[in-house]
Amino acid sequence: MGDLIKIRNWIAGKEASPSSGLWLTKFNPHSGEPMSEVAGSNSVDVAAAVQVARSAFDDWSSFTPLQRGQFLADIASKMGERRDILAACVAEETGKPPQDAAAEVSGAILQADFFAGEGMRLYGRTLTSSMPHKSSRLQREAIGVAGLIVPSNTPIANIAWKMFPALICGNTVVLKAAEDAPGIAHLMAELTRDAGLPDGVFNVIQGDGGSAGAALVAHPDVDVISFTGSTSVGRKIATIAGERLARVSLELGGKNPFIVCDDANIDEAAKWAALSAFSNAGQRCAAASRIYVQKSVYGTFKEAFAKKANSLKLGIDEGCDLGPLINKRQYEFVVEILGKLSSENLVCGGLERTPSNIRSGYYIRPTILESLPTDSEIHKLELFAPVACLYSFDTPEEAVEKANDTDYGLTAAIHTASIDRAEWFARKVRAGVVNINIGTYGSEPHMPFGGFGVSGNGTREPGLEALDVYSELKNISVLSRPFLI
Numbered sequence: 001m002g003d004l005i006k007i008r009n010w011i012a013g014k015e016a017s018p019s020s021g022l023w024l025t026k027f028n029p030h031s032g033e034p035m036s037e038v039a040g041s042n043s044v045d046v047a048a049a050v051q052v053a054r055s056a057f058d059d060w061s062s063f064t065p066l067q068r069g070q071f072l073a074d075i076a077s078k079m080g081e082r083r084d085i086l087a088a089c090v091a092e093e094t095g096k097p098p099q100d101a102a103a104e105v106s107g108a109i110l111q112a113d114f115f116a117g118e119g120m121r122l123y124g125r126t127l128t129s130s131m132p133h134k135s136s137r138l139q140r141e142a143i144g145v146a147g148l149i150v151p152s153n154t155p156i157a158n159i160a161w162k163m164f165p166a167l168i169c170g171n172t173v174v175l176k177a178a179e180d181a182p183g184i185a186h187l188m189a190e191l192t193r194d195a196g197l198p199d200g201v202f203n204v205i206q207g208d209g210g211s212a213g214a215a216l217v218a219h220p221d222v223d224v225i226s227f228t229g230s231t232s233v234g235r236k237i238a239t240i241a242g243e244r245l246a247r248v249s250l251e252l253g254g255k256n257p258f259i260v261c262d263d264a265n266i267d268e269a270a271k272w273a274a275l276s277a278f279s280n281a282g283q284r285c286a287a288a289s290r291i292y293v294q295k296s297v298y299g300t301f302k303e304a305f306a307k308k309a310n311s312l313k314l315g316i317d318e319g320c321d322l323g324p325l326i327n328k329r330q331y332e333f334v335v336e337i338l339g340k341l342s343s344e345n346l347v348c349g350g351l352e353r354t355p356s357n358i359r360s361g362y363y364i365r366p367t368i369l370e371s372l373p374t375d376s377e378i379h380k381l382e383l384f385a386p387v388a389c390l391y392s393f394d395t396p397e398e399a400v401e402k403a404n405d406t407d408y409g410l411t412a413a414i415h416t417a418s419i420d421r422a423e424w425f426a427r428k429v430r431a432g433v434v435n436i437n438i439g440t441y442g443s444e445p446h447m448p449f450g451g452f453g454v455s456g457n458g459t460r461e462p463g464l465e466a467l468d469v470y471s472e473l474k475n476i477s478v479l480s481r482p483f484l485i
């Protein structure tokens with residue numbers, strides 16, 4: 001393992017080795033081979049990063065929002081110059097096809113541009129008062145040190161969704177990189193230095209969640225924690241941060257319903273269902289994993305959906321539709337769950353390892369299941385894999401009832417030609433994002449994203465709503481005394 005590249009922490013504008021001397025191995029998801037050694041950080045490394053971020057806070061938060069926006073614009077421009085390097089790193093670390101990695105980088109640049117522009121706005125409101133000659137206004141102020149914790153499924157997008165709103169609001173950042181996407185976090189850190197961001201404003205801690213992530217959450221000098229990841233880890237974070245009343249934003253899991261009505265365009269619905277369930281190898285919080293089809297079109301849709309699923313190309317080459325799962329642990333988890341199923345439930349996909357380019361690595365073929373009891377493990381669990389379950393319904397009311405039969409509430413989609421049905425569904429379904437005649441995913445940098453139920457804690461990022469996560473609101477009032485004039 002001596003030849004593997006070492007990915008260190010990034011503290012105060014420089015690389016820093018882990019204090020414990022521990023290194024974790026990151027494996028290539030396509031080949032299963034080791035690809036890098038990653039700093040196995042602990043609370044000592046986290047404390048060093050937080051201290052640096054705290055020291056940088058006064059200067060950074062004293063820049064005007066417009067000046068901070070200029071730094072962000074410079075970062076966006078540097079990302080544009082290095083887009084190929086960034087996309088290659090995303091593709092290699094996650095195993096996603098090159099065109100998907102490139103699209104993700106473009107989305108991250110757009111995110112930087114969006115929040116750079118907020119430097120010229122960062123609006124508050126003016127308020128009226130019951131007292132004559134009193135004026136009142138609401139002003140945004142930085143909170144302090146932001147601890148950002150991200151997963152690896154869309155790694156550069158996940159980082160961008162958090163770091164840019166955190167920075168434009170005047171916070172300094174300690175990012176806990178995803179252990180399966182360490183390189184992209186490191187490239188972003190180097191890039192911020194090269195774009196001229198002052199040292200200490202953006203720091204990266206590598207390592208696993210239980211050690212590095214937990215230490216960041218527990219650190220008393222971290223003022224706001226923004227976490228994207230599983231609901232189970234989100235619960236732990238809320239408990240620990242809640243103890244010291246740190247602000248917490250949680251963007252968690254989903255078990256998202258996709259409804260196909262009898263008046264839908266079936267080919268379009270099958271296309272969007274396949275994209276929602278299988279793109280990014282199903283590793284999306286917004287993936288469609290429960291597909292409800294009206295009885296009269298169930299057979300036709302099932303055939304079109306299975307045909308689409310079977311046509312998808314697995315692999316890491318340009319033009320492939322989906323790559324492998326991110327790591328061995330996740331792969332073995334999915335294999336175990338699918339291994340328990342009866343063949344009667346399998347419409348297509350499953351555990352067979354063909355074609356030959358997917359014999360190694362962590363590949364799962366696009367898999368469609370049916371006739372699963374609603375108390376089954378798969379019906380309830382978020383698998384984070386290219387696996388979708390088909391169910392039927394009689395009436396739109398039943399479809400909504402079934403769609404809402406989950407503790408999650410992240411996204412939902414309906415396919416129908418009826419505007420009344422679509423609007424009615426959009427009002428009734430319990431989800432933070434509702435899409436009509438498209439997929440269950442597809443949010444953009446200016447659109448607030450987040451969920452009901454156990455999909456989050458009520459915050460929304462990104463969009464303008466992210467500014468509320470990363471700023472304190474101060475109400476300032478003044479009495480102008482006309483008798484003094």
Ligand code: NAD
Nearest residue numbers: 150151178208209210213214229230233251252253254285
């Ligand atoms: P995960 O919860 O296991 O890990 C996410 C991050 O949290 C990683 O960086 C990990 O190291 C860290 N972590 C783990 N334990 C921790 C702890 N005790 N304290 C602090 N940090 C800890 O999730 P994952 O498997 O990497 O990602 C998949 C999950 O993320 C899915 O549930 C998916 O739905 C969710 N997700 C949600 C969104 C959203 O916007 N709602 C977006 C992408 C992914």
